[in-house]
Amino acid sequence: MLLGPALGVSALLFAIGVGGVLLRRNAIVIFMCVELMLNAVNLTFVALAQQIGPQGQVIVFFVMAVAAAEAAVGLAIILAVYRHKESVNLQDVNLLRG
Amino acid sequence: MPPVIEWVWLVVALPLAGFAANGLLSLVQPSAKRAVSAIGVGTVAAAFVVTLAIVRGLAGAHASDPFVVTLWQWIPLGDLRVAVAFQVDQLSAVMLLVVTGVGLLIHVFSVGYMRADDGYARYFAYLNLFVFFMLVLVLGANFPILFVGWEGVGLCSYLLIGFWFDVKANADAGKKAFLMNRIGDAGFLIAMFFIFQATGSLAFDEVFARAPRVFAIGGPTITAIALFLFLGCTGKSAQIPLYTWLPDAMAGPTPVSALIHAATMVTAGVYLIARTNVLFAMAPIAGAVVATVGAVTALWAATIALKQWDIKKVLAYSTVSQLGYMFLGVGVGAIASGMFHLVTHAFFKALLFLGAGSVIHALHHAYHATHRHEDAQDMRNMGGLRRWMPWTASVMWLATLAIAGVPGFSGFFSKDEVLAMTFAKGHEHVLFYGLWAVGAVAALLTAFYMTRLMLYTFHGPNRTGAAEQGHVHEAPWVMTGPLVILAALSVVGGVLNLPEVLPQSGWLHHWLEPVTAAGDFFRPDTHLSHGTEWALLGLATVIAGLGIAAAWRFLTPADLKPAAEAPAETGLQKLLLRKWYVDEIYDTLIVRPLVWLSDVVLWRRVDAGAIDSVGVNGSARVARGLGVIGSWLQTGHVGTYVFFFVVGALLLLRAATRF
Amino acid sequence: MREVVFWGFSGVALAAALLCVTRRSAVASALWLVLTLFSLAGLFVLLDAQFIAAIQVLVYAGAIMVLFLFVIMLLNLGRAGPSDMRGWLGRGVAALLGVGLAVELWVLVRIVRGGGFAAETAAYPLPPGELARVQQAEGAVGMLAEPLFRQYLVPFEITSVLLLAAIVGAVVLAKRKI
Numbered sequence: 001m002l003l004g005p006a007l008g009v010s011a012l013l014f015a016i017g018v019g020g021v022l023l024r025r026n027a028i029v030i031f032m033c034v035e036l037m038l039n040a041v042n043l044t045f046v047a048l049a050q051q052i053g054p055q056g057q058v059i060v061f062f063v064m065a066v067a068a069a070e071a072a073v074g075l076a077i078i079l080a081v082y083r084h085k086e087s088v089n090l091q092d093v094n095l096l097r098g
Numbered sequence: 099m100p101p102v103i104e105w106v107w108l109v110v111a112l113p114l115a116g117f118a119a120n121g122l123l124s125l126v127q128p129s130a131k132r133a134v135s136a137i138g139v140g141t142v143a144a145a146f147v148v149t150l151a152i153v154r155g156l157a158g159a160h161a162s163d164p165f166v167v168t169l170w171q172w173i174p175l176g177d178l179r180v181a182v183a184f185q186v187d188q189l190s191a192v193m194l195l196v197v198t199g200v201g202l203l204i205h206v207f208s209v210g211y212m213r214a215d216d217g218y219a220r221y222f223a224y225l226n227l228f229v230f231f232m233l234v235l236v237l238g239a240n241f242p243i244l245f246v247g248w249e250g251v252g253l254c255s256y257l258l259i260g261f262w263f264d265v266k267a268n269a270d271a272g273k274k275a276f277l278m279n280r281i282g283d284a285g286f287l288i289a290m291f292f293i294f295q296a297t298g299s300l301a302f303d304e305v306f307a308r309a310p311r312v313f314a315i316g317g318p319t320i321t322a323i324a325l326f327l328f329l330g331c332t333g334k335s336a337q338i339p340l341y342t343w344l345p346d347a348m349a350g351p352t353p354v355s356a357l358i359h360a361a362t363m364v365t366a367g368v369y370l371i372a373r374t375n376v377l378f379a380m381a382p383i384a385g386a387v388v389a390t391v392g393a394v395t396a397l398w399a400a401t402i403a404l405k406q407w408d409i410k411k412v413l414a415y416s417t418v419s420q421l422g423y424m425f426l427g428v429g430v431g432a433i434a435s436g437m438f439h440l441v442t443h444a445f446f447k448a449l450l451f452l453g454a455g456s457v458i459h460a461l462h463h464a465y466h467a468t469h470r471h472e473d474a475q476d477m478r479n480m481g482g483l484r485r486w487m488p489w490t491a492s493v494m495w496l497a498t499l500a501i502a503g504v505p506g507f508s509g510f511f512s513k514d515e516v517l518a519m520t521f522a523k524g525h526e527h528v529l530f531y532g533l534w535a536v537g538a539v540a541a542l543l544t545a546f547y548m549t550r551l552m553l554y555t556f557h558g559p560n561r562t563g564a565a566e567q568g569h570v571h572e573a574p575w576v577m578t579g580p581l582v583i584l585a586a587l588s589v590v591g592g593v594l595n596l597p598e599v600l601p602q603s604g605w606l607h608h609w610l611e612p613v614t615a616a617g618d619f620f621r622p623d624t625h626l627s628h629g630t631e632w633a634l635l636g637l638a639t640v641i642a643g644l645g646i647a648a649a650w651r652f653l654t655p656a657d658l659k660p661a662a663e664a665p666a667e668t669g670l671q672k673l674l675l676r677k678w679y680v681d682e683i684y685d686t687l688i689v690r691p692l693v694w695l696s697d698v699v700l701w702r703r704v705d706a707g708a709i710d711s712v713g714v715n716g717s718a719r720v721a722r723g724l725g726v727i728g729s730w731l732q733t734g735h736v737g738t739y740v741f742f743f744v745v746g747a748l749l750l751l752r753a754a755t756r757f
Numbered sequence: 758m759r760e761v762v763f764w765g766f767s768g769v770a771l772a773a774a775l776l777c778v779t780r781r782s783a784v785a786s787a788l789w790l791v792l793t794l795f796s797l798a799g800l801f802v803l804l805d806a807q808f809i810a811a812i813q814v815l816v817y818a819g820a821i822m823v824l825f826l827f828v829i830m831l832l833n834l835g836r837a838g839p840s841d842m843r844g845w846l847g848r849g850v851a852a853l854l855g856v857g858l859a860v861e862l863w864v865l866v867r868i869v870r871g872g873g874f875a876a877e878t879a880a881y882p883l884p885p886g887e888l889a890r891v892q893q894a895e896g897a898v899g900m901l902a903e904p905l906f907r908q909y910l911v912p913f914e915i916t917s918v919l920l921l922a923a924i925v926g927a928v929v930l931a932k933r934k935i
Contacts, residue, residue: 019855
């Protein structure tokens with residue numbers, strides 16, 4: 001059944017993703033860490049689908065579609081930022097400073 | 099209900115239609131003076147005719163209960179049900195006749211008086227509006243409708259006092275009248291709240307029917323209600339302490355002074371007490387207060403009138419004084435006597451004002467013709483006018499004899515009756531003997547100052563100026579006509595209510611009995627023996643004769659100098675000329691402290707000092723400081739945001755996992 | 758056997774994820790992430806989600822990661838430049854929060870396994886092995902198609918609108934001149 005171990009792996013993957021977001025400054029790498037977190041969540045859905053039926057997997061389908069959309073827009077934004085700042089280092093982007 | 103009474107709405111609607119038409123004309127075609135006169139006078143005349151028919155119907159019905167014509171529900175709100183309803187009874191019939199009758203004569207007079215004025219259409223629009231509101235006031239079948247009329251006539255008074263608003267003093271006078279009336283109106287409103295709380299209704303018939311059950315006679319609630327109502331009356335009817343607006347109100351056109359500030363509006367307070375006489379009968383202390391204030395006002399204003407030079411000011415203080423008599427009458431419970439004096443006063447005081455208007459009109463034209471800027475209202479610029487204005491002089495003499503109380507004239511009977519009723523009340527309390535004495539002295543002064551006015555205006559040498567004398571003319575017939583009618587009424591008006599010792603006595607008294615009976619039920623019977631009554635009549639005659647003779651003997655019009663050359667007054671004369679300095683005292687005691695309080699304390703200290711700096715700017719500073727602190731968190735670095743986001747998520751998880 | 762394969766894929770996924778997070782070069786990170794995604798696809802198969810595993814490989818590892826690599830190359834970030842890691846304080850904070858989150862999620866998993874949220878999970882009493890049987894009967898695609906095009910038809914169509922919006926948005930943002 002592997003439900004418990006799968007959830008545990010998913011938790012660890014998610015934590016690694018969060019740690020990565022906190023650790024890195026490169027916007028593209030941070031983006032990849034976000035993808036990692038999304039995949040950890042996908043694993044959770046797939047694991048729980050064993051208990052609740054195919055609907056759990058359908059949600060994963062939607063998560064992937066959203067992830068694809070997010071990747072397209074997010075990378076386009078990074079491109080635009082790079083064009084403006086000649087950098088993808090988030091340390092250099094602080095327009096929101098109060 | 100006689101079918102004709104159903105048409106009472108027409109009486110009210112006609113002047114309103116006149117206002118609408120004239121108001122429209124004043125905006126689009128102010129020069130159409132013929133149309134304006136036709137509409138202005140015609141609507142009031144039609145209202146007068148309808149009134150006559152209604153009063154005839156009422157007299158034929160011999161009803162003891164009022165006829166209430168309900169037009170529609172105005173405020174149906176829970177227990178509060180206020181209808182737009184008109185009440186036709188003997189009391190409102192008297193007021194209807196006075197308002198439409200005297201009003202009609204004054205409208206006719208205005209056609210001549212205001213002929214040359216640019217604001218002719220506006221003037222008639224206001225005047226019609228006033229008649230409309232005054233009719234609402236006297237016809238209202240409940241307190242709110244009466245109050246609508248009450249406020250409406252106040253508004254028209256304001257508009258007409260400040261009719262020539264391009265002079266600041268006139269606008270100020272209007273403002274003063276409006277503000278002083280507000281003080282009284284507040285009292286009226288509070289009284290209404292009390293009445294509704296106690297009786298659960300505001301309709302006259304219900305309130306008066308329930309009053310004996312819910313109020314204890316002489317109890318604190320009913321006394322408070324009566325006193326608050328009377329506070330409203332002191333404002334509207336210019337009694338102490340709120341009388342000072344009326345003399346200033348003479349800034350308006352003279353027919354306005356005659357209609358609003360002598361014959362009708364200022365008597366609304368007397369009407370209100372007559373209307374609510376049940377309430378006042380149940381509050382004897384309030385009645386005594388009304389009588390005392392009335393008597394003191396009568397004397398007080400009469401002393402001021404002794405020394406005024408402005409002809410309209412004399413008449414204004416005379417009006418305040420005569421209103422005092424009316425309050426003395428209704429205060430001692432002699433409702434019919436108070437109303438009697440109201441009616442006769444409407445005749446002779448309207449006549450006096452219109453006569454004065456005629457004189458002012460003539461002098462104004464004379465000065466206008468010679469381009470001199472003298473005061474056309476100052477009696478020191480008059481003198482000997484009877485040679486050029488014989489009609490005006492004679493009718494004004496008739497009115498003077500009436501107001502002075504010369505036997506046979508209307509004022510003699512009405513004033514004597516008020517004083518006699520006060521005297522009769524002396525059996526109950528010695529206070530009323532005192533009030534009678536005060537009233538008698540005031541009557542003496544009345545005879546004196548009125549004779550003085552006539553002497554200085556129409557007798558002795560002329561002081562207007564040699565060049566001007568040729569331009570002084572008698573007014574046209576459209577102005578003298580109403581004067582003659584009013585003079586006739588002033589002379590014979592006394593037959594309305596002859597004293598008991600004469601045949602055919604007490605007609606008005608019997609007519610008003612259905613209205614006053616409910617109140618009389620609570621009052622002890624007062625009766626004078628015929629001997630006392632004859633003595634009082636004789637005394638009144640002596641007083642009137644004494645006043646007139648003293649004025650004739652001591653005043654010498656020949657010694658007067660025109661206003662521009664007159665020496666300054668001194669001593670008591672100056673004190674009276676300056677009206678006992680009451681305006682100055684009010685200014686010092688009330689107006690200036692209030693302005694100081696508003697300006698220095700409330701504005702500079704409280705508003706600017708405390709609220710603005712601490713409250714408004716202070717809270718802004720606090721918000722700004724918090725914003726500065728908050729902006730430290732906004733580093734603009736995504737890392738920081740993620741850090742806080744994750745910390746928050748951890749805390750939430752922690753809360754979620756702790757079962 | 759299943760357990761062995763499961764733990765094998767899990768170990769690879771976790772290790773690759775750690776390497777993805779800690780490699781200095783963006784290209785290396787991306788490639789380690791691809792490995793994680795492949796491993797996850799293996800786990801999906803083990804968890805009776807063959808179709809999801811397939812599109813995981815096709816869409817994620819195939820399409821999305823290619824997009825990432827393409828952008829990295831477009832911006833010429835391929836060679837390892839100065840490290841974009843945070844300082845020691847930042848690393849400490851990241852590790853602390855990561856570990857804290859892992860612990861908390863582990864607690865959450867234990868609660869679920871221990872019968873917490875019983876009221877919520879009781880609504881779906883799918884017996885063990887039932888999903889695998891359904892997949893056998895309907896096929897990997899049919900099992901998903903049934904709920905996707907019936908129960909979730911509207912969200913599905915909205916997703917297509919979302920993708921269209923994302924395409925337009927990406928074009929607008931990335932183009933220099935429109």
